[in-house]
Amino acid sequence: MLFNSLPFLVFLPVFCALYFGTSGRLRLLVCLAGSYFFYGCWDPRFLSLIVLSTVVDYSIGIALQSTEAESRRKALLMLSLTVNLGLLAIFKYFGFFVESFVAMASAVGWQVSGPTVEILLPVGISFYTFQTLSYSIDVYHRKIPVERDGLVFATFVAFFPQLVAGPIVRASTLLPQLHIDQPFRWSALVSGGQLMILGLFKKIVIADAAAPIVDVIFANPENHTSLTLLVGVYLYAFQIYCDFSGYSDVAIGVGRILGFDFGLNFRRPYFAISFSDFWTRWHVSLSSWLRDYLYIPLGGNRHGTFNTYRNLTLTMLLGGLWHGAAWTFVVWGSLHGVYLVIQRLFGAGLNEAARRLRVPALIQRVVMMLLVFHLVCFAWVFFRAQSFEQASAYLSGIAAVDSFNPMLLPSLPMTARLVLLILAMIVVEALHERFDLGERISRFPAVQMLCYASLIWGIALLGNFTGQNFIYFQF
Amino acid sequence: MNPQTTKRLIAVAVFVLLLFVGDRGLSALLSRAEIASGFRYSRMYRGGNDFDVLILGNSRSIHSMHAPTISEKTGKRAFHLGFNGLPMVMSGVWLADYLEHNDPPETVLLEVSSLGTESVDAVRKFSFYQASSSLLAPLLKESSAEDYWATRVSHLYRHNGDAVVRCLYFLGRSDQARAFPSSQVGSEAMLRSPLGADYSGFVIREGDNLPALKRVVQLCRENGIELRLMLAPLSPQAIDTPEVRDAFLERVADETGQPVLDFSEAVTDLSAFRDRVHMNKKGLELFADVLISRGILPASGS
Numbered sequence: 001m002l003f004n005s006l007p008f009l010v011f012l013p014v015f016c017a018l019y020f021g022t023s024g025r026l027r028l029l030v031c032l033a034g035s036y037f038f039y040g041c042w043d044p045r046f047l048s049l050i051v052l053s054t055v056v057d058y059s060i061g062i063a064l065q066s067t068e069a070e071s072r073r074k075a076l077l078m079l080s081l082t083v084n085l086g087l088l089a090i091f092k093y094f095g096f097f098v099e100s101f102v103a104m105a106s107a108v109g110w111q112v113s114g115p116t117v118e119i120l121l122p123v124g125i126s127f128y129t130f131q132t133l134s135y136s137i138d139v140y141h142r143k144i145p146v147e148r149d150g151l152v153f154a155t156f157v158a159f160f161p162q163l164v165a166g167p168i169v170r171a172s173t174l175l176p177q178l179h180i181d182q183p184f185r186w187s188a189l190v191s192g193g194q195l196m197i198l199g200l201f202k203k204i205v206i207a208d209a210a211a212p213i214v215d216v217i218f219a220n221p222e223n224h225t226s227l228t229l230l231v232g233v234y235l236y237a238f239q240i241y242c243d244f245s246g247y248s249d250v251a252i253g254v255g256r257i258l259g260f261d262f263g264l265n266f267r268r269p270y271f272a273i274s275f276s277d278f279w280t281r282w283h284v285s286l287s288s289w290l291r292d293y294l295y296i297p298l299g300g301n302r303h304g305t306f307n308t309y310r311n312l313t314l315t316m317l318l319g320g321l322w323h324g325a326a327w328t329f330v331v332w333g334s335l336h337g338v339y340l341v342i343q344r345l346f347g348a349g350l351n352e353a354a355r356r357l358r359v360p361a362l363i364q365r366v367v368m369m370l371l372v373f374h375l376v377c378f379a380w381v382f383f384r385a386q387s388f389e390q391a392s393a394y395l396s397g398i399a400a401v402d403s404f405n406p407m408l409l410p411s412l413p414m415t416a417r418l419v420l421l422i423l424a425m426i427v428v429e430a431l432h433e434r435f436d437l438g439e440r441i442s443r444f445p446a447v448q449m450l451c452y453a454s455l456i457w458g459i460a461l462l463g464n465f466t467g468q469n470f471i472y473f474q475f
Numbered sequence: 476m477n478p479q480t481t482k483r484l485i486a487v488a489v490f491v492l493l494l495f496v497g498d499r500g501l502s503a504l505l506s507r508a509e510i511a512s513g514f515r516y517s518r519m520y521r522g523g524n525d526f527d528v529l530i531l532g533n534s535r536s537i538h539s540m541h542a543p544t545i546s547e548k549t550g551k552r553a554f555h556l557g558f559n560g561l562p563m564v565m566s567g568v569w570l571a572d573y574l575e576h577n578d579p580p581e582t583v584l585l586e587v588s589s590l591g592t593e594s595v596d597a598v599r600k601f602s603f604y605q606a607s608s609s610l611l612a613p614l615l616k617e618s619s620a621e622d623y624w625a626t627r628v629s630h631l632y633r634h635n636g637d638a639v640v641r642c643l644y645f646l647g648r649s650d651q652a653r654a655f656p657s658s659q660v661g662s663e664a665m666l667r668s669p670l671g672a673d674y675s676g677f678v679i680r681e682g683d684n685l686p687a688l689k690r691v692v693q694l695c696r697e698n699g700i701e702l703r704l705m706l707a708p709l710s711p712q713a714i715d716t717p718e719v720r721d722a723f724l725e726r727v728a729d730e731t732g733q734p735v736l737d738f739s740e741a742v743t744d745l746s747a748f749r750d751r752v753h754m755n756k757k758g759l760e761l762f763a764d765v766l767i768s769r770g771i772l773p774a775s776g777s
Contacts, residue, residue, distance in 0.1 A: 413637055457497055
């Protein structure tokens with residue numbers, strides 16, 4: 001069931017009515033049943049994986065609490081890691097590992113043929129396995145108490161607003177909230193509803209309208225001019241941003257209506273002035289997860305410069321692989337790792353140079369923003385391309401600087417409309433960078449009402465209703 | 476009911492009312508702009524046209540018959556009502572609506588490749604003309620009930636799509652001259668690659684397309700219009716299944732009782748094609764000459 005679909009528009013009010021009409025354990029049951037129903041609409045077979053993950057981590061949590069022996073605790077943690085990462089390895093990476101092995105073997109002259117098993121990727125597996133993993137790790141480190149209530153734990157794993165594409169809400173955040181009967185609050189309904197409208201606007205009006213244009217450009221980069229390819233990658237940058245942040249907004253909005261606080265997942269990432277800044281604004285729940293459960297355990301910045309750079313690159317590389325089982329994702333992640341290392345190497349020097357040259361702060365900020373944005377776009381080419389050949393053709397096409405005739409852009413009227421919408425969004429986000437736009441508008445209820453009505457009119461008038469999937473569902 | 480609840484309910488009611496009024500108001504404004512446009516269908520619905528030649532079909536008709544070129548070469552006033560990706564069902568709607576609002580033309584040129592085109596998207600795309608056409612709403616209901624009801628709930632949704640953008644682009648100017656501006660020539664390898672037996676231009680999609688064509692034939696007969704069904708030129712090197720094409724043409728002729736003119740190999744110059752199924756500017760000139768030389772259209776001054 002997609003957030004941008006008619007069935008969800010029916011599901012949500014029915015769920016809310018049942019949710020607020022019940023309390024205590026019955027409400028938790030409603031939550032769990034509703035979440036399983038929501039997930040089962042894709043493929044009920046994969047519910048078994050969620051149940052398996054739930055049972056394993058719940059049991060491991062209980063077992064961790066009942067023993068003080070460090071070796072046994074370690075063994076239990078390893079079991080949780082093996083089961084969760086094993087599920088990921090089988091369902092997400094099996095084909096990738098086999099293909100890579102066969103390719104490497106043939107490169108050294110050893111002809112092997114791998115099994116050709118087509119494994120369907122269960123929606124959201126990368127998200128809920130990371131969520132349950134963090135629970136086991138936190139219990140192991142005694143950062144959080146064990147959850148003894150199986151119903152609460154099962155709801156924590158499967159809670160539908162953030163089940164399939166995040167945000168990855170940690171156990172320390174969500175479990176305590178699930179223990180309380182969240183009351184119905186009018187203000188939560190209003191602000192959650194507003195966030196949902198904003199998210200749907202970003203998804204349906206910008207991301208889904210950009211999708212067909214981007215698809216055409218990326219499918220055959222050799223057939224397009226430099227300008228078209230450049231526009232294609234800019235559009236993709238905003239497509240993926242609006243798609244994923246739109247999804248997060250709806251998820252957080254639904255959570256808010258139900259009384260939950262999931263935190264923020266996006267904070268105007270293309271206004272970042274450095275790569276470390278970018279990762280505190282883009283998919284925050286994943287980047288903080290990778291920081292806490294990968295970068296810091298690897299040693300973080302505690303063991304010298306070289307090890308810090310190694311840890312950064314490794315963390316980003318694995319972050320890339322988390323997104324998809326393909327070498328293009330590995331390159332995307334590695335590029336971001338390299339960006340972070342370069343920033344650490346030269347960032348301070350650059351700032352010092354700018355200070356000595358007395359470059360105005362605003363100019364400095366805009367230059368850094370543009371630099372970061374374009375390097376992020378460069379990495380997006382690998383993220384979006386189906387292969388290295390396609391990425392290479394794409395980048396070569398841009399570098400060719402052959403034609404900058406805007407009349408050769410595909411679907412010119414739609415592209416022009418989209419560019420205008422994106423520019424409008426940039427202006428709104430720029431204002432939001434300076435002050436809390438939502439708070440300012442809320443001081444004038446009539447203006448606020450008109451703003452959200454305009455977004456709904458915009459969805460009806462400009463939205464693409466061809467039922468595009470959310471990009472992050474494939475991860 | 477406590478005062479706070481009353482206030483909230485009033486706020487919800489005001490918001491819903493604002494949504495409704497805005498939706499209807501903005502939609503009415505857009506409709507006015509659209510109908511004032513120089514876009515072909517807006518001109519048709521405004522009425523008062525008396526063209527001699529009416530051209531119908533999908534992108535193959537646009538990329539083979541150019542109204543200004545035909546007008547110039549024949550002295551007949553030609554008007555193109557074709558559109559990219561248009562199924563035959565829509566050609567039926569356009570002809571019926573054209574005849575309702577305008578004088579009947581002498582000749583209708585109809586390219587039949589659109590018999591293989593699906594209708595859902597095309598019908599939805601033009602739902603912004605619902606207020607001007609009695610045929611569009613029932614057709615939309617039949618092809619996509621979900622879209623039909625969406626256009627009932629939100630009138631703004633009727634104006635959703637690239638056809639509206641095109642329509643507004645032609646505010647204050649005609650779209651006929653711009654219908655085919657490209658001089659692009661396709662690569663030889665592409666133009667020689669076979670179309671294959673499953674090429675959609677040689678297919679009659681089951682459903683409304685064939686009945687729509689029969690209605691077009693009927694309408695033309697009733698209004699004394701000379702109807703010319705035709706298959707426009709294709710890259711001749713790409714036609715690898717002439718037997719499929721011939722069977723298709725034979726079936727269309729049998730079903731309609733109307734001969735279908737086969738021009739699929741009438742233009743042999745590869746430089747007249749931008750791809751295997753669409754011609755370029757040069758192709759338009761060449762094909763207009765073919766239509767005149769074969770007596771389909773008169774030469775200017777004759």
